[in-house]
Amino acid sequence: MDKDTTKSTLNELLNVLDEKTFSKIINVINLDHYVKKLTAYKFLQLFIIAQVNEKKSMKKLAKHLKDTEEFQTFIQMDAISDSQLSRKQSLLTPAIFEKVFRHLVVSIQSKMKSNEPILRDIRKLLVIDSSTISMSLSQYPWATFRKTKAGVRLHLRVVVTKDVTLPDQAVILPAKHADRTQMNKLVDIDSDAIHLFDRGYTDYQQYDVLCDRGIPFITRLKKNAKIEVLNEQIPDVENHIFSDQEVILGNEQNGTKMQNPVRLIQTKDSEENDIIILTNCFDLSAKEVGDLYRYRWKIETFFKWMKQHLKIKSFYGKSQNAVYTQIWIALITYCLQVLLQLRLNHEGPLLDVKETLQNLLFKPFNAFVKALFRPPTRTSNGRKKYDWEREFQHIVRQFDEREVEHLDDLTYDPIF
Secondary structure, three states: OOOOHHHEHHHHHOHHHOHHHHHHHHOOOOOOOOOOOOOHHHHHHHHHHHHHOOOOOHHHHHHHHHHOHHHHHHHOOOOOOHHHHHHHHHHOOHHHHHHHHHHHHHHHHHHOOOOOOOEOOEOOEEEEEEEEEEEOOOOOHHHEEEOOEEEEEEEEEEEEOOOOEEEEEEEEEEOOOOHHHHHHHHOOOOOOOEEEEOHHHOOHHHHHHHHHHOOOEEEEOOOOOOEEEEEEEOOEHHHOEOEEEEEEEOOOOOOOOOOOOEEEEEEEOOOOOEEEEEEOOOOOOHHHHHHHHHHHHHHHHHHHHHHHHOOOOOOOOOOHHHHHHHHHHHHHHHHHHHHHHHHOOOOOOHHHHHHHHHHHOOOEHHHHHHHHOOOOOOOOOOOOOOOHHHHHHHHHHHHHHOOOOOHHHOOOOOOO
């Protein structure tokens, strides 16, 4: 490793989050008073490294530090025990790392290039959803949400464009808190972006507030909804729009009736299942609303990426502070990787950045850049295209050669 650690890949990853910037962001006086070795900033550095390398435990992280000279040079300590890491994790408040996450989100948005509009003049789509992280009830009793289950829920708002999906706002709570209780925190009342969320956020009073404030939204309708139809447009069957109605939702008798009219659009998903979309976007065509709703899966993909490539499915500590801190640092690590990708103008998948970081974290930065942009070397002709016509002819031959009364009686014998 180059003796000048400022040229290391890890140092470049943390370039936007040095110790001075960290202290300014958190703005906590005497946070490390009398602390000589494991400061809050060094703790953050250690846990970012643990996230990049997906370390299974603090014991594994401590062993990595003990065995790796480059690691010791960077962090300026020879060793640390997992018990020291555990104590520090329980002492630090998660709010510190939440501030760091929000700072990085603002940094990403300021560096993003203007992306192609998703649809007409719609440059910004905010998608809201949550993901539950299940945990052992016996080890995490503070996170109980059912008789036999415990867990925390990551409520998230992401910015979606045609090119990227980025975290924009996050709330971490025990899983007993329903999705709709977090609507006020996740809706951006100062933005003219369209908000997209699923049926878990159903709240007619909140819908009225959004309508009154002129905040556009798109969601799904619950099956038991009470509907009063005001008028109906001609269906556009060619574009898979089977119904387009202006309606009033709710029941006046139980005080749930909405004051504002909304729009119901019936369409089908890719598997031909009926989908009823609810929106207050009357200026868009029904097809445009349907196309926008399909972007809801972007946040599902984001959650899947997080759970597969960062350490948030199992935890290093048992306390609420420890769990929340680990999730915030996972989000911080994601943001740092995105910032590095933007800085290098890398147009490939973020997973390439993550895996190259994992392999070359303590190597010189120029080696990382060279590896990241190295063109692929192909030694074969690639995966052969599936010959559907040949397969079909094979099935037909089987059918012709056998005496069967119905196609269902034919035992399918594939050739591939």
